[in-house]
Amino acid sequence: MSRLGRATRRADEWASPHERARTRAAQRLDWPLDPDEAAWLDGHLAGCTSCSALAADYVEIRNRLRALRTVTPPPPRDLWARTAAAIERESRHRRRAPTRRVPVGALSGVLVIAVVLGATLLSNLPRRGVVTPEGSVSTAAESLRVIETSTAVGTPIVVGAGDVQVVRRDPDGSYGFTRVGVDEVCPAEGAMHCPMARDDYATAVAFPEEPETIIGSPDEDSAVVVGTADGTKANNVIVMSLPKDQPEPTPSEPPASAPPSATSDPEPSATASTSSDPAATIAPSASPAVSAAPSATPEVSDEPSNEPSPEPVSPTPSAMPSGEPSPTPEAIAIASDLIVVGQTAAFSPDGEWFAFTGRPADETTGPDIYVWHVGDQLARPVTSDHRSVFASWSDGRLVGSRAAAVAGDGVEVAPEAFLVDPETGSEQALADDGWRPVVAPGGARALVFNGSVAGSDRGRQLDPGTGSFELRSWDQATGADPDSATVILEASGSHFDARWDESGTAFAVWVEDPVDPSFGRLSLYFVDPETGAVEQPENAPRDEPALPGFSIGKDRLAWATPAGQGGEGSRVLIVAWTEDGVGTIETAPGERAVVVR
Numbered sequence: 001m002s003r004l005g006r007a008t009r010r011a012d013e014w015a016s017p018h019e020r021a022r023t024r025a026a027q028r029l030d031w032p033l034d035p036d037e038a039a040w041l042d043g044h045l046a047g048c049t050s051c052s053a054l055a056a057d058y059v060e061i062r063n064r065l066r067a068l069r070t071v072t073p074p075p076p077r078d079l080w081a082r083t084a085a086a087i088e089r090e091s092r093h094r095r096r097a098p099t100r101r102v103p104v105g106a107l108s109g110v111l112v113i114a115v116v117l118g119a120t121l122l123s124n125l126p127r128r129g130v131v132t133p134e135g136s137v138s139t140a141a142e143s144l145r146v147i148e149t150s151t152a153v154g155t156p157i158v159v160g161a162g163d164v165q166v167v168r169r170d171p172d173g174s175y176g177f178t179r180v181g182v183d184e185v186c187p188a189e190g191a192m193h194c195p196m197a198r199d200d201y202a203t204a205v206a207f208p209e210e211p212e213t214i215i216g217s218p219d220e221d222s223a224v225v226v227g228t229a230d231g232t233k234a235n236n237v238i239v240m241s242l243p244k245d246q247p248e249p250t251p252s253e254p255p256a257s258a259p260p261s262a263t264s265d266p267e268p269s270a271t272a273s274t275s276s277d278p279a280a281t282i283a284p285s286a287s288p289a290v291s292a293a294p295s296a297t298p299e300v301s302d303e304p305s306n307e308p309s310p311e312p313v314s315p316t317p318s319a320m321p322s323g324e325p326s327p328t329p330e331a332i333a334i335a336s337d338l339i340v341v342g343q344t345a346a347f348s349p350d351g352e353w354f355a356f357t358g359r360p361a362d363e364t365t366g367p368d369i370y371v372w373h374v375g376d377q378l379a380r381p382v383t384s385d386h387r388s389v390f391a392s393w394s395d396g397r398l399v400g401s402r403a404a405a406v407a408g409d410g411v412e413v414a415p416e417a418f419l420v421d422p423e424t425g426s427e428q429a430l431a432d433d434g435w436r437p438v439v440a441p442g443g444a445r446a447l448v449f450n451g452s453v454a455g456s457d458r459g460r461q462l463d464p465g466t467g468s469f470e471l472r473s474w475d476q477a478t479g480a481d482p483d484s485a486t487v488i489l490e491a492s493g494s495h496f497d498a499r500w501d502e503s504g505t506a507f508a509v510w511v512e513d514p515v516d517p518s519f520g521r522l523s524l525y526f527v528d529p530e531t532g533a534v535e536q537p538e539n540a541p542r543d544e545p546a547l548p549g550f551s552i553g554k555d556r557l558a559w560a561t562p563a564g565q566g567g568e569g570s571r572v573l574i575v576a577w578t579e580d581g582v583g584t585i586e587t588a589p590g591e592r593a594v595v596v597r
Contacts, residue, residue, distance in 0.1 A: 017044060017048075018048070018050070019515055019516075021041055021045065021051040022054055022055075024037060024038075024040075024041045025041065025045070025051070025055035025058055026058055029059070029062055155187070156184040156187075156194075156583070157184060157185050157186070157576070157578060157581055157583040158184050158580075159182060159183065159185055159555060159556070159583070160554075160555060161182050161554055161555045161556035161576040162553040162555070163180060163181045164179070164551060164553075164556065164572065165177070165178075165179050165214075165242070165595070166179075166180060166572050166587075166594070167593070168199065168202065168591055169591045169592045169593075174204060175206070175211075176203065176204055176205070177204075177242065177243050178199045178200075178201065178202040180197050180198070180587070182556065182574055182585060184585075185574070185575070185583030185585045186584060186585060187539060187581060187582075194584075194585060196585070196586060196587055196588050197572070197586060198587070199572060199587045200588065200590075203243040205242075205243060207227065208225075208227060208331055208333075209227035209230070209236060210227055210230075211225045211226070211227050211594055212226050212227060212228055212235070212594075213225075213226040213340070213343065213548075213594070213597075214549075214595075214596045214597070215345055215346065215597055216242070216596045216597065217351050218347055218349065219351055220242065221241060221242060221244065222240065222241045223239075223240065223242050224237060224334075224354055225237075225238045225239075225240060226238075233361055234336065234337050234338065234361035235336075235338055235339055235340045235361075236335070236336045237334050237336070237338070237340065237358075237372075237379065238331050238334070239334055239372070240330065240332070241330055332377070334354075334376070334377070334378055335356075335358065335370060335379045337360065337362075338358035338359065338360065338370075339358060339360070339363070340356055341357040341367045341389060341461070342495070342497070343497040343548050343549055344356070344389070344390050344392070344436065344497070345357070348393050348396065348422070349393060349441070351374070352373060352374055353371055353372070353373055353374075353393075353422045354371065354372045354374075354379070355372075355398055355422070356370055356379075357369055357370070359386070359460060359461075363457075365386040365460065366387050367387070367389055367462065368382075368383045368384060368385070369382050369388050369398060369400050369420065370382070371422045373422070382420050382422065383402070383420070386460075387402050387462065388400050388402040389401050389436065389462060391417075391436040392436075392438045392446075394439040394476060395443055396422075397419045397422065397428075398419065398420040398421075398422055399417065399418075399438075400419070400420055401417055401418075401435050401436045401437070403415060403455070409455050409456055410454060410455070410456075411454065411455050412453065412454045412465040413453055413454075414433065414452060414453070415435040415449075415452070416429070416430075417429075417432070417434055417437055417448075419476075430478060431479060432479040432481055434446075434448035434449060434450055434470075434472070434480045434482075435449035435450075435451065435464060436449055437479065437480050438507075439474055440474070440504035441501075441502055442504045443474055445471060445473055445474055445504065445527065445532065446471075446473075446479075446480045447470070447472075447498045447500075447509070448469075448472055449464050449467055449468075449491065450469075450470045450485065451466050451467010451468065451492065452465035452467060453465055454493075463493065463495065464491060464492070464494060464495065465492070465493065466492045468487050469489050469509060470486060470487050471485070471486045471532070471534055472484050473532070486532070488509060488525065489509065489511070489523070491511055494511050494512050494514060495512040495520075496509060496510060496512065497509070497510040497520075497549075498510070499550070499552050499597075501552050501553060501554065501555070502553065502554060504527075504529070505529050507524075507525055507527070508522060508523065508525070508541075509522070509523050509525070510546060510550055510559075518547075518562070519548070519562040520545075520546060520547075520548065521543040521544065521545065521546065522541055522543075522546035523536070523541055523542050523543055523544070524541045524542075524557050524575065525540075526540070537577075537581070537582055538581070538582065539575075539581065539582040539584070540577075540582050541557065541575055544559070545561055545562055546559040547559065547560045547570070547593075549597055550597060551595045551596065552597075555576055555577055555578065556574055556576040557576075558572060558574045558595050559595060560573075560593040560594065561573060563589075563592070569591060570589065570590065570591070570592055570593045571586050571589050571590075571593070572586065572587040572593050572595060
C-alpha cells in the first residue's frame with residue numbers, strides 16, 4: 001500500500017483516538033500528513049498530555065538517532081566467537097550440499113557481524129516511561145544519552161537464581177522446551193555489553209494443541225497447559241509432564257586465526273547454564289494418565305534449523321529443538337469446553353491441588369472456581385454461583401472472590417472474599433472484603449484490589465472497577481486488613497496479575513495495557529519482612545512491556561516481551577537480585593515464547 005493509502009485510513013478503523021494519534025505522530029516524521037489528518041492530530045495533541053509527550057519523544061529520539069551516525073558502538077565481547085560459530089556451521093552446511101554454486105561462508109560471516117552489531121544497538125535502546133528511585137519519569141530521549149556517552153562495562157552480579165523454563169515455537173510450528181539457568185546478570189551500566197542468555201538448545205516437545213499458558217508444578221516435573229482448540233474460543237486444560245534433561249550445547253571452536261579475545265576473555269560475563277545430562281527424553285508423569293496425544297507429532301530435522309542459507313539471514317534466531325521430538329508425554333485433559341479466565345491459575349504449595357477460574361465456552365453463564373487433585377481424572381467446580389473467581393492459596397485453602405450481586409455491563413458492585421476447602425467445598429466468609437487477595441507465602445500479607453467490580457460481556461465477565469491495588473496484612477480468619485493498606489498503584493478498570501516469590505519478600509504486578517490488551521506493564525517490588533515497607537530498588541523493572549503470564553521464583557523474575565519491539569521477535573527477559581543489587585539478562589529474539597510460571 002502506498003503512503004497516501006495509509007494516510008487516508010478512516011477514523012473508524014482505529015481502536016482508539018490514542019492509537020490514531022501515536023501512529024500519525026510517527027508517520028509525520030517521514031512524510032507530510034493529509035491536511036485534515038494533520039489538523040486532527042494537532043487538536044488531539046493539544047488536549048492529550050500522554051500522546052503529546054510521546055510525540056515529542058519521537059522527535060527527540062529521531063534527532064538523537066541521527067546523531068549516532070558518527071558514533072561507533074563497541075562490539076560485544078563474544079562477537080568473534082558467535083561469528084566464528086556461524087562460519088563453521090555454514091562450512092558444514094556447504095560440505096553437505098556440494099551442488100551449490102555460490103560460496104556463502106564469507107558473506108554469512110559479514111551478515112552475522114552486521115546483524116549482531118545492529119541487534120546490540122537496537123536491543124539496548126531504553127524503554128519509555130522508566131520510573132527513577134526519586135519517582136520522576138525519564139523519557140526515552142533522556143535515557144538514550146546512555147548510548148551516546150557510556151562505555152563502562154559494569155561488574156556482573158553473581159546470582160543463585162532458580163531456573164527459568166521457557167517454551168518457544170519454531171517457524172515450522174514445532175516447540176522446544178529449555179531450562180535457562182542464570183549464573184550472572186548485568187547491572188544497568190553494563191547491560192550494553194552483556195552476552196545473551198542461551199535458550200536455543202532445547203528439547204523438542206509436542207503439545208496436543210497451541211499452548212497459551214503453562215503453569216509448572218512445584219516439583220517442576222509437570223505442568224498444566226491451557227490450550228485453545230482450533231477455530232474456537234474453547235480452552236482445554238491439560239496436565240502433562242515436562243522434559244527433565246536437556247542436551248548440553250557444544251560450542252564451535254573458532255578458526256586458528258581467531259584473535260586472542262575469541263578464546264579467552266579476562267572479564268566475567270553473564271552466562272546461562274543448561275542441564276549437563278545429554279538425554280532428551282520426556283519422563284512420564286507420576287499421575288495416572290488418560291492419553292490425550294496430538295493427532296500428529298511435528299517432525300524436526302536432525303540439523304539445526306537456524307543454519308545460514310544463500311538467502312539473507314534473519315536476525316531473530318529461535319529456540320531450536322534438538323533431534324527428533326521426544327515421545328509424546330502422558331497428558332490428562334482435566335477440563336475442556338471452558339474459557340479459562342485470567343492468569344491466577346496455580347498449584348497449591350504442596351503440589352497436590354490445582355485451581356483455576358473458568359466459564360462455559362458457550363458463554364451461557366459467568367465464571368466459577370474449579371479444582372483438580374493429583375491423580376483425579378477431571379477437575380470439578382467448587383462454586384456454582386457463576387460470579388466467583390480464584391485468587392490464591394492460603395494455608396491449604398482456596399482464596400476466592402465473588403461479586404456481591406450479578407453485575408451487568410458497566411454496573412459496579414461490591415466484591416466479597418471467602419475461603420474454600422478444596423476437598424469438601426465448604427466455605428468461610430471473610431470479614432474484610434477485597435477483590436482477588438493474593439496471599440504471600442507464610443500468610444502474613446496479601447495483595448488486594450480495593451474497589452468495586454464491574455460486569456462486562458453481557459454480565460458474564462467480571463472486571464476491576466474503580467479502585468487501587470494495595471498491600472495489606474492478612475489474617476486467616478478475617479482476611480486482608482484495610483487499616484494496614486499501602487497503595488501500590490492505581491488500577492481502575494484494568495485487569496491485573498500479581499504473584500509473590502517463595503520467600504514472601506518480593507512480588508510482581510502486571511497491569512493490562514488500556515489500549516492494547518494483548519500485553520501489559522510489569523513492575524517488581526520488595527517488602528521489608530520486618531516493617532512491611534515497600535520499595536523498588538535501582539534497576540528493578542518498572543512498567544516494562546510484558547506478555548501475560550510472567551514467572552517469579554527464587555531471586556528472579558522472568559517474562560516474555562511483545563514481538564515487534566525494535567523490529568524483532570519476542571525475547572525472554574530475566575531479572576535477578578542479591579544483596580549486591582539487581583541485574584538483568586535476556587535471550588535472543590525469536591518466535592513466540594511462553595514462560596512457564
